[in-house]
Amino acid sequence: MSHRFLDAFPREIRDQIYTYILTSSSSPSNAVTLSPWTFEVTRSLSLLRTCKQIQRECKEIIWRHNGLYLRCPTEIFTRFSSLMEVDGLRLRRIRHMEIVLELLDKDDLEWILSGLKALVQLTHVGSGSLESITLLAIHERPRGVNEFLEEMHLMCSGDWVDGRLFAAMPDNDIETTLVFKSSWPHFSNWGKQRWLREMLLNRSDTTALLKEIHTIFGGELLIDGSLLFKDGAQVAKTSKLNPRDGEIKIVPNRVPLTARSW
Structure with a gap:
C-alpha cells in the first residue's frame, strides 16, 4: 500500500497529507508541533512506521515545522x-x-x-x-x-x-x-x-x-x-x-x- 501511495502522489501532495495527519486539532497554527502531547499525537505518529521513505519524509516535515535543520547550510x-x-x-x-x-x-x-x-x-x-x-x-x-x-x-x-x-x-x-x-x-x-x-x-x-x-x-x-x-x-x-x-x-x-x- 505504501508503494502505491508513493507512486500515486508527488512529494508536494504527500507533504500536505503528512502535515494534515500530524497536526494536532488543538494546534492553533496548523503546525506540526507535537504539543500538547495527546493520544491524537501518539496515534498520528504511527504513520512513521509505514515504510522507510515515509518515515524519512514525515521526519523532515516534523523538523521543518519545529525549526530543526538536518543538512547544509547549517x-x-x-x-x-x-x-x-x-x-x-x-x-x-x-x-x-x-x-x-x-x-x-x-x-x-x-x-x-x-x-x-x-x-x-x-x-x-x-x-x-x-x-x-x-x-x-x-x-x-x-x-x-x-x-x-x-x-x-x-x-x-x-x-x-x-x-x-x-x-x-x-x-x-x-x-x-x-x-x-x-x-x-x-x-x-x-x-x-x-x-x-x-x-x-x-x-x-x-x-x-x-x-x-x-x-x-x-x-x-x-x-x-x-x-x-x-x-x-x-x-x-x-x-x-x-x-x-x-x-x-x-x-x-x-x-x-x-x-x-x-
Missing part, C-alpha cells in the same frame, strides 16, 4: 567558525573535544559533520593541539547530580542552533578538554521523548558517512573502542554503531598544515 558550521575567531587562543590549547548528540544516526551525524569541518585546522601541527573528537549519544536519562546539572545548564544557558539546544559545558578542571551538549526540543516528558526519538531514528547505514568523516580528519576512527578506519583504509567490515547509546572517536592525523592536499 548554523553549527557558523557557530564553530565564530568560536575559532572569538576564542581561538583557548581552542588551540584544547586536546580533546566531546560532543553529545541526541542520536548517532545518519541525520544527526550529517548535521554535526557540517560543523566539524570548521574545526579541521585545530588538528594541524602549529595551528592547534586537538588530538581527539568524541561523538556520543546517551540513551538513558541523567542519573547523577553532575548529569542533572549539565541538563539544567543546557536548558537554561543553551542557544538554539539549527533548532537544537546547544551549549558548551561549564569549565571543568581539565583545561585541555572541551565538552558540548546538544538536544532536540523537549516535546514531552522524558519517557515520551525517548519513544519519539525511537520513532524518528534514521536507520539508514552510516558507513559511507563515517568514511567521509575519516577522509576529512584522517588518522583513526573508532566505534565503541573498535577500530573501523585507519589511514584511509576500512579495517572492519561493518561499523556496528549503536545510534542510541554509542560512541564515535576521531583520532585525527596530526600533520603540518602545508601537508594537507585539501
Whole structure:
C-alpha cells in the first residue's frame, strides 16, 4: 500500500497529507508541533512506521515545522567558525573535544559533520593541539547530580542552533578538554521523548558517512573502542554503531598544515 501511495502522489501532495495527519486539532497554527502531547499525537505518529521513505519524509516535515535543520547550510558550521575567531587562543590549547548528540544516526551525524569541518585546522601541527573528537549519544536519562546539572545548564544557558539546544559545558578542571551538549526540543516528558526519538531514528547505514568523516580528519576512527578506519583504509567490515547509546572517536592525523592536499 505504501508503494502505491508513493507512486500515486508527488512529494508536494504527500507533504500536505503528512502535515494534515500530524497536526494536532488543538494546534492553533496548523503546525506540526507535537504539543500538547495527546493520544491524537501518539496515534498520528504511527504513520512513521509505514515504510522507510515515509518515515524519512514525515521526519523532515516534523523538523521543518519545529525549526530543526538536518543538512547544509547549517548554523553549527557558523557557530564553530565564530568560536575559532572569538576564542581561538583557548581552542588551540584544547586536546580533546566531546560532543553529545541526541542520536548517532545518519541525520544527526550529517548535521554535526557540517560543523566539524570548521574545526579541521585545530588538528594541524602549529595551528592547534586537538588530538581527539568524541561523538556520543546517551540513551538513558541523567542519573547523577553532575548529569542533572549539565541538563539544567543546557536548558537554561543553551542557544538554539539549527533548532537544537546547544551549549558548551561549564569549565571543568581539565583545561585541555572541551565538552558540548546538544538536544532536540523537549516535546514531552522524558519517557515520551525517548519513544519519539525511537520513532524518528534514521536507520539508514552510516558507513559511507563515517568514511567521509575519516577522509576529512584522517588518522583513526573508532566505534565503541573498535577500530573501523585507519589511514584511509576500512579495517572492519561493518561499523556496528549503536545510534542510541554509542560512541564515535576521531583520532585525527596530526600533520603540518602545508601537508594537507585539501
